[in-house]
Amino acid sequence: MATVHDPLHMLPRQRRRQTGPSTAEEIKGFIRDQGLGPGDPLPTEAELCEALGVSRSSVREAIRTLESLDIVTVRHGYGTYVGGLSLAPLVSGLIFRGSLNRDGTFRTLREVLQVRIALDLGVAEELVEAYRNTTNDELRALVEQMRERNRAGEFFTEQDGEFHRQLLRPLDNTLVRQLVGAFWEVHTTCVPMLRIPTSSDIEHTIEAHDHMLTALEAGDTEAYLAAVAQHYEPLQRSIEQALRDAGQQA
Amino acid sequence: MATVHDPLHMLPRQRRRQTGPSTAEEIKGFIRDQGLGPGDPLPTEAELCEALGVSRSSVREAIRTLESLDIVTVRHGYGTYVGGLSLAPLVSGLIFRGSLNRDGTFRTLREVLQVRIALDLGVAEELVEAYRNTTNDELRALVEQMRERNRAGEFFTEQDGEFHRQLLRPLDNTLVRQLVGAFWEVHTTCVPMLRIPTSSDIEHTIEAHDHMLTALEAGDTEAYLAAVAQHYEPLQRSIEQALRDAGQQA
DNA sequence: CGGAATTTGTTCGTATGTATT
DNA sequence: AAATACATACGAACAAATTCC
Numbered sequence: 001m002a003t004v005h006d007p008l009h010m011l012p013r014q015r016r017r018q019t020g021p022s023t024a025e026e027i028k029g030f031i032r033d034q035g036l037g038p039g040d041p042l043p044t045e046a047e048l049c050e051a052l053g054v055s056r057s058s059v060r061e062a063i064r065t066l067e068s069l070d071i072v073t074v075r076h077g078y079g080t081y082v083g084g085l086s087l088a089p090l091v092s093g094l095i096f097r098g099s100l101n102r103d104g105t106f107r108t109l110r111e112v113l114q115v116r117i118a119l120d121l122g123v124a125e126e127l128v129e130a131y132r133n134t135t136n137d138e139l140r141a142l143v144e145q146m147r148e149r150n151r152a153g154e155f156f157t158e159q160d161g162e163f164h165r166q167l168l169r170p171l172d173n174t175l176v177r178q179l180v181g182a183f184w185e186v187h188t189t190c191v192p193m194l195r196i197p198t199s200s201d202i203e204h205t206i207e208a209h210d211h212m213l214t215a216l217e218a219g220d221t222e223a224y225l226a227a228v229a230q231h232y233e234p235l236q237r238s239i240e241q242a243l244r245d246a247g248q249q250a
Numbered sequence: 251m252a253t254v255h256d257p258l259h260m261l262p263r264q265r266r267r268q269t270g271p272s273t274a275e276e277i278k279g280f281i282r283d284q285g286l287g288p289g290d291p292l293p294t295e296a297e298l299c300e301a302l303g304v305s306r307s308s309v310r311e312a313i314r315t316l317e318s319l320d321i322v323t324v325r326h327g328y329g330t331y332v333g334g335l336s337l338a339p340l341v342s343g344l345i346f347r348g349s350l351n352r353d354g355t356f357r358t359l360r361e362v363l364q365v366r367i368a369l370d371l372g373v374a375e376e377l378v379e380a381y382r383n384t385t386n387d388e389l390r391a392l393v394e395q396m397r398e399r400n401r402a403g404e405f406f407t408e409q410d411g412e413f414h415r416q417l418l419r420p421l422d423n424t425l426v427r428q429l430v431g432a433f434w435e436v437h438t439t440c441v442p443m444l445r446i447p448t449s450s451d452i453e454h455t456i457e458a459h460d461h462m463l464t465a466l467e468a469g470d471t472e473a474y475l476a477a478v479a480q481h482y483e484p485l486q487r488s489i490e491q492a493l494r495d496a497g498q499q500a
Numbered sequence: 501c502g503g504a505a506t507t508t509g510t511t512c513g514t515a516t517g518t519a520t521t
Numbered sequence: 522a523a524a525t526a527c528a529t530a531c532g533a534a535c536a537a538a539t540t541c542c
Contacts, residue, residue, distance in 0.1 A: 032349055044527065055511045057307055060529085064311045065318040069343050077518035077527055085347050089339035093319050094425075097335050099282055111425035115369075118426070122368020175344075175361035176368070294507060305531040310509085326508055327538030502542100509537070517529070 023054055023062035028071065031082055042072060042080040068092075087182040094182075098190040105193045106242045112190070113232060113239065116183050120228045123168070123176055124221055130170035132219035139166055139213050146206045150199075156206075157188055163209055167216075194238050201234035208233075273304055273312035278321065281332055292322060292330040337432040344432075348440040355443045356492045362440070363482060363489065366433045370478045373418070373426060374471055380420035382469035389416055389463050396456045400449075406456075407438055413459055417466075444488050451484035458483075 021029070027048065036042075043051065048059045063080060066072040070083040098108035142163045149156040164184055168177045208231035215223035271279070277298065286292075293301065298309045313330060316322040320333040348358035392413045399406040414434055418427045458481035465473035 028346055035350075037350070046527085057310075057512090058510065060307075061311055061314045061509095064314040068315040068318045069339055069346075071343070071346060074528075075519080076529075078520070079527070085343065087340065087343070089319055089343060090337065093321070093335065093337070093339060096278060096319075096321060100287070101285075108425070111423045114423055115372075115425055115429065118369055118372020119365075122365075122371055173361045173364050175358070175365055179365065296507085307532085308530065311529095313508095324508070325539080328507065328540075330508080504540105504542080506540080507538085509535100511535080512533090513531105515529100515531080517527100519525105519527080521523100521525080 023052055023058050024065045026052055027062055027066060031071070036082045038082050038084050040082045042082065044079065087178045091182045091185050094186045095189050098186065105190055106239055106246060109187070109190050109194070110239045110243065112183050112186050113235060116180070116187065117228065117232055119176065119180055119183070121225060123171060123173075124224055124228070126171060127168070128216055128219055128221045128224060131213075131216035134217055136213060136217065139163060140210075142166070143206065143210050143213070146209065150202055150206060160209075161185075161188070167212070191235070194235075194242055197234060197238060201238075204234055205231060273302055273308050274315045276302055277312055277316060281321070286332045288332050288334050290332045292332065294329065337428045341432045341435050344436045345439050348436065355440055356489055356496060359437070359440050359444070360489045360493065362433050362436050363485060366430070366437065367478065367482055369426065369430055369433070371475060373421060373423075374474055374478070376421060377418070378466055378469055378471045378474060381463075381466035384467055386463060386467065389413060390460075392416070393456065393459050393463070396459065400452055400456060410459075411438070417462070441485070444485075444492055447484060447488060451488075454484055455481060 027042075031042070042048075045056060045059050045063070049056050052059065063072060063074065067074055067083070068089060070086045070088045073081045073083040075081065094108065094112065098105050098112075142159050145159045146156040146163075149159065161184060165177075165181060168180055171177055208227055211227035211230060212224060215221075215227050277292075281292075292298075295306055295309050295313070299306050302309065313322060313324060317324055317333070318339060320336045320338045323331045323333040325331070344358065344362065348355050348362075392409050395409045396406040396413075399409065411434060415427075415431060418430055421427055458477055461477035462474060462481060465471075465477050
């Protein structure tokens, strides 16, 4: 039965009582030691119980912990796998924070916006290098789709997200891309709490996308920075407005 | 017994089987609806079971999920409380990612470093405004402590962390401060995997702290940006070196 | 200081829903 | 369509930690 390659033998048979790392920590160690990566299967719950010398419930609670950190993914009725190691926990945490109207959703939104801007500025140089003297039909097409959908009175959240995702694709910094994506997600989730933007603001924002792309293709860092500022400007105004309104109520 | 103010009555009595939001989601909703904030007590597990109409195991798994996101904090034998809503999950996730030597710890480290730099640059303007024409004895004292400990051949991780924490205190953007703190933590946790820095590099880094502070007090944004670059430069070289070494092995 | 009361931590056994083959 | 493997859920009992008297 248990072959020489059975990875479960790497785990301590008997759980030392009271001392030692938590079950979740031991499972993380198992993933590390086995050199597993996203998508690789983990032992079943029963096997983990056996290997770690703890009960089913403890294993399940540990798996819940790791699942919420996207360190493992559970497919009901099938098995448990190494997760995507994404920034999903950051996103859900910030969204929850924003949903607590305690000191206003707007404060969270304003802070997220500032971080988005800082990150956009921080990668400007590298992005300009990557895009100089290129043409990018897909990105232009996305901008055109935004215009069309806006003319038709529809939202273009999907296109906006795809634009920003594609724009950063040349960066080899995975973390930056994930962070920008995470804050975009928090942002678009929280922003509906704001006042309805004017159609002029919306058009302003759409054209800013075009300007960002044009500046990048021209290799013009200055123009890119200006376009980024233009892109966030209407939103920034809305937030400051909302903060003032909330301040006057108090 | 159950008074008019019993907040548990806000929760649905009977859990509809199979459908509806998860238990964790319902607890989050409870926190929202009651307007609770960090440190406020939550109902006991038994009360949550009763209120949500689910078993204790389910409530416990939900609490584990929320605990790992720092949405609740559990004190053994005492009670459950609303958590600090910190970026702890981001930190532990990134540290775990870095600990998977899969494509090298250095890649994660390099990416974290780039983000730290981008954030530092992104808040430069605001920081200069806050520090112009001030004197900051505490921060200077921290730099001096770093020098002393370094002369004594000791580490000064604590002082370094405190310096960066205090430096950003004027920012009213909580999220930025937390992000910088989070990446600092990931950074200092992962950095021991690098080659031992030369004592010249260490002194270089310590003096960079001094230069950053001096530039801020002088209101000189340019000098501040240069000092930030100087601060990270030795580390950046170490990482590039490690990446080259790892690349040659493959 | 000691012990009772409260609350979370862990375990076991059992039954049920779900996905894959 | 049936069988199998697996995750989900429940409830009861006991252990450990903390507080309060």
